[in-house]
Amino acid sequence: MSSQRNIEKYPFKVVKKYDNFExxxxxxxxxxxxxxxxxxxxxxxxxxxxxxxGYIFGGNKKEEKIAMTSPVAMTLEDSTxxxxxxPKKYTKENLPIPNDASIExxxxxxxxxxxxxxxxxxxxxxxxxxxxxxxxxxxxxxxQYSNNFLFFGYNAPMEIxxxxxxxxxxxx
Numbered sequence: 001m002s003s004q005r006n007i008e009k010y011p012f013k014v015v016k017k018y019d020n021f022e023x024x025x026x027x028x029x030x031x032x033x034x035x036x037x038x039x040x041x042x043x044x045x046x047x048x049x050x051x052x053x054g055y056i057f058g059g060n061k062k063e064e065k066i067a068m069t070s071p072v073a074m075t076l077e078d079s080t081x082x083x084x085x086x087p088k089k090y091t092k093e094n095l096p097i098p099n100d101a102s103i104e105x106x107x108x109x110x111x112x113x114x115x116x117x118x119x120x121x122x123x124x125x126x127x128x129x130x131x132x133x134x135x136x137x138x139x140x141x142x143x144q145y146s147n148n149f150l151f152f153g154y155n156a157p158m159e160i161x162x163x164x165x166x167x168x169x170x171x172x
Contacts, residue, residue, distance in 0.1 A: 007070045010085050010152075012113075021116040021137050023171065028110040030092060031073070031083040032056070034102050039078055041124045041151070048074070048082025049157070055103050056084065060096035071152035071166070076131065081106075114138055114145060115152075115168045122165045127151055130167040144172035 012024040034051045036044040049072065056066040069085040083106065086095060092105050116134040118126060131149055138145050146169060154164040 007068060008085070008087050009070050010073075015112065018137065018141065021114055021134055023112065023114055023143075025112050026108075026110060029108050030086040030090065030095075031106045031108060032086060032095075032098070033081050033083040033104050033106045034100075035079055035081045035104075037079050039080060041074070041080075041122060041127055044074060044080040044082060045072075045122075045153075048080070051100055051102065052082060052084045055098045055100060059099045061099065062096040064096045066090070066096070068156075071154045074151045074153075076127065076149035076151055076167070112171045113150075113168045114143065114171055115166045117164060117166045119163055119165070121163060122151065122153055126165075127167060130165075131169075134167055134169060138169070146170040146172055 010029055011027040015023040015025055032052055032055060034048050036048050038044050038047075056068060058065050060066075067087050069087060071085075073083040073085070075081045075083075086105070092107065095105060114134060116130050116137070118130050120126070135145065148170040150168045152166040152168060154166075155162075
């Protein structure tokens with residue numbers, strides 16, 4: 001994951017490790033987001049990535065380039081929202097205004113989440129499989145979870161080896 005080394009990451013602390021998942025506390029963080037009006041990972045990921053990448057590569061009123069961060073997050077709901085974490089040096093007030101009106105800024109509050117990791121290329125089937133695996137593990141441990149599931153992808157599209165993905169859910 002060499003290209004991941006200098007990329008700012010969504011900050012969290014591991015609270016507890018289980019056999020195949022872990023509990024983490026995530027810090028409150030600002031994201032750029034675009035709602036994609038679709039539920040399928042393949043459609044949403046391509047469209048969302050191009051919209052948000054366009055913004056950070058200079059598609060904004062200042063024509064300012066904004067550093068890529070990791071992971072790329074997607075809500076797993078009826079209508080998928082893709083999100084890029086905003087680098088710490090920005091606030092909602094000093095972020096450049098997007099040229100694309102479909103991009104919004106979302107402040108995610110600090111939260112406790114359970115995460116399960118998997119390798120390879122993500123797709124709808126794999127995401128659903130790991131979502132089910134995570135909920136079964138949480139039920140087995142007697143942990144209460146919300147219906148707010150997220151997918152995190154950590155690799156750039158051109159990275160072929162050592163791909164890392166996660167399915168997460170907010171805990172109650």
